[in-house]
Amino acid sequence: MILRGLLMVVVAAVALLADTVLLADLTLAGVAPSLTVMTVVGLAHADGPGTGVRYGFGLGLATDLLGDGLLGSGALVLLAVGYLIGAGRRYWTGGTLAGQVVAGGVGSVAATAGHAVLDLLVDAEGSVGALLQELAVGALFGILLAPLVLPALAWLLERLDPRAGLESPRRW
Amino acid sequence: MADRRRPRLLLAALALVSLVLMTLDFREGDDGPLTAVQDRAVALFAPVQELVGSAVAPLERAVETVGELGDLRERNTALEAELEELRQRSVSLADLERENERLRELLDMRDRYDFETVAARVIARPPGASRWSVLVDVGTEDGIAAGMAVIDGEGLVGTVTRATDGHARVQLAHAPEARYAVRLGEEGHDALLSGGGHRAMEVQIIEDTQAELEEGDRVLTRAFQGTSIPDGLPVGSLAEGGSTDRTPQLPVDPAVDFASLDLVQVVVDVPEAPTPEELDEEAEDDGDAAGTGDEDDDEDPEDAEDLDDVATTGHGLAGVRTDRPSPTGALPAP
Numbered sequence: 001m002i003l004r005g006l007l008m009v010v011v012a013a014v015a016l017l018a019d020t021v022l023l024a025d026l027t028l029a030g031v032a033p034s035l036t037v038m039t040v041v042g043l044a045h046a047d048g049p050g051t052g053v054r055y056g057f058g059l060g061l062a063t064d065l066l067g068d069g070l071l072g073s074g075a076l077v078l079l080a081v082g083y084l085i086g087a088g089r090r091y092w093t094g095g096t097l098a099g100q101v102v103a104g105g106v107g108s109v110a111a112t113a114g115h116a117v118l119d120l121l122v123d124a125e126g127s128v129g130a131l132l133q134e135l136a137v138g139a140l141f142g143i144l145l146a147p148l149v150l151p152a153l154a155w156l157l158e159r160l161d162p163r164a165g166l167e168s169p170r171r172w
Numbered sequence: 173m174a175d176r177r178r179p180r181l182l183l184a185a186l187a188l189v190s191l192v193l194m195t196l197d198f199r200e201g202d203d204g205p206l207t208a209v210q211d212r213a214v215a216l217f218a219p220v221q222e223l224v225g226s227a228v229a230p231l232e233r234a235v236e237t238v239g240e241l242g243d244l245r246e247r248n249t250a251l252e253a254e255l256e257e258l259r260q261r262s263v264s265l266a267d268l269e270r271e272n273e274r275l276r277e278l279l280d281m282r283d284r285y286d287f288e289t290v291a292a293r294v295i296a297r298p299p300g301a302s303r304w305s306v307l308v309d310v311g312t313e314d315g316i317a318a319g320m321a322v323i324d325g326e327g328l329v330g331t332v333t334r335a336t337d338g339h340a341r342v343q344l345a346h347a348p349e350a351r352y353a354v355r356l357g358e359e360g361h362d363a364l365l366s367g368g369g370h371r372a373m374e375v376q377i378i379e380d381t382q383a384e385l386e387e388g389d390r391v392l393t394r395a396f397q398g399t400s401i402p403d404g405l406p407v408g409s410l411a412e413g414g415s416t417d418r419t420p421q422l423p424v425d426p427a428v429d430f431a432s433l434d435l436v437q438v439v440v441d442v443p444e445a446p447t448p449e450e451l452d453e454e455a456e457d458d459g460d461a462a463g464t465g466d467e468d469d470d471e472d473p474e475d476a477e478d479l480d481d482v483a484t485t486g487h488g489l490a491g492v493r494t495d496r497p498s499p500t501g502a503l504p505a506p
Binding site for chain 2: 016017019020021022024025027029030031032036048049050052053054057060061062063064065066067068069070071072073074075076079080083086087119122127130133134
């Protein structure tokens with residue numbers, strides 16, 4: 001349990017550093033790939049909604065503390081993404097490549113849409129066209145990153161706790 | 173059944189915590205305990221970001237170099253041509269410098285734009301969905317405070333929104349929430365610039381007078397008393413022209429490339445903005461000068477462009493070009 005906790009802290013720190021230092025400039029139409037969202041998707045997909053919600057909340061809170069948005073907004077979005085992917089994993093094809101791609105795309109779109117809704121609530125301006133473009137590019141990044149990130153996280157979890165998640169889709 | 177309900181209960185509980193945090197943060201504004209916690213978290217994490225950023229910089233450069241191999245031959249040819257052009261220009265550089273000095277004296281703009289800056293390096297962008305700010309490696313220990321303008325060699329980058337001991341958060345000028353008082357074109361029409369976010373930056377004309385604006389007209393900051401934004405900083409140029417009465421909002425091409433910010437300068441000491449009375453006097457003086465100095469007036473636009481060239485090719489440093497006068501030479505009457 002402690003090792004799993006440590007693993008998640010390390011994964012979260014690496015994702016935050018990668019997002020803020022490495023990936024921030026790799027933008028396409030103003031949208032940068034998000035490893036933080038992808039780690040939430042990966043852990044929720046491999047370990048279920050409970051892990052997805054806990055990890056999503058913790059990582060979201062960290063992004064809020066380091067960012068300039070409302071404290072709690074990132075946590076709300078990422079815990080919702082964690083629950084969505086964890087609870088919905090049984091509806092797509094488990095650990096296959098198609099399943100990972102669907103999870104990555106759905107997770108990225110959900111995160112982008114969640115942030116957009118919260119932005120609207122706090123009175124930020126935006127247009128439907130820009131939002132659709134952001135959703136499309138976010139989905140593309142999610143689809144591209146998922147086959148790399150999801151198997152790696154599932155492999156790490158399985159090394160730490162081989163008995164857990166026998167019915168989970170992390171056995172590819 | 174209990175196993176299924178646990179994640180839902182956890183989801184509901186943590187969602188509630190998030191909503192409470194959002195409400196508290198929204199209510200307390202920028203000066204509450206939650207903001208202090210955020211500042212402390214940034215202060216703790218920023219050195220790690222800085223360390224990782226400097227460690228991976230060679231790798232980034234190597235990747236960029238490999239990616240640019242295809243363009244190298246073309247760029248080499250272009251650089252050789254530019255070198256030849258610079259050689260020719262260097263012959264007349266001394267003359268240009270004397271002319272530069274004479275123009276500065278004529279326009280009497282040196283004092284107005286003689287502000288102090290602190291150089292800073294962009295070390296990170298915020299995580300999450302918000303991409304409209306950057307973190308720089310200078311803070312209150314370097315004299316940085318909220319509200320200060322941030323510039324680079326091209327123009328206005330943004331405004332400092334928060335500063336800790338060693339770091340500061342800069343809201344970029346194209347952020348959706350960003351608003352700046354600006355003046356447009358040769359006539360210096362008053363307008364309000366909105367960042368726009370993913371959309372183009374926009375200016376909204378706030379004058380009653382009817383005027384024709386053209387594509388490419390410069391958008392410059394307008395100083396007001398009580399703000400720390402220097403007057404006359406380039407913000408961009410109009411992407412479309414139009415009449416102020418028919419098209420009160422016009423898109424703006426930013427002067428700064430926000431996607432590739434690296435070195436910037438924070439303006440720490442801005443001369444006080446002129447009062448409306450001073451602006452009136454200046455406008456009258458300019459009117460008199462226009463009546464008696466035709467020859468100088470004819471030279472000004474081209475010479476101002478020469479000033480740009482000297483500042484760019486002679487120094488190429490962020491901030492050098494920003495203390496130059498506006499093309500119009502002086503503030504218009506309000």
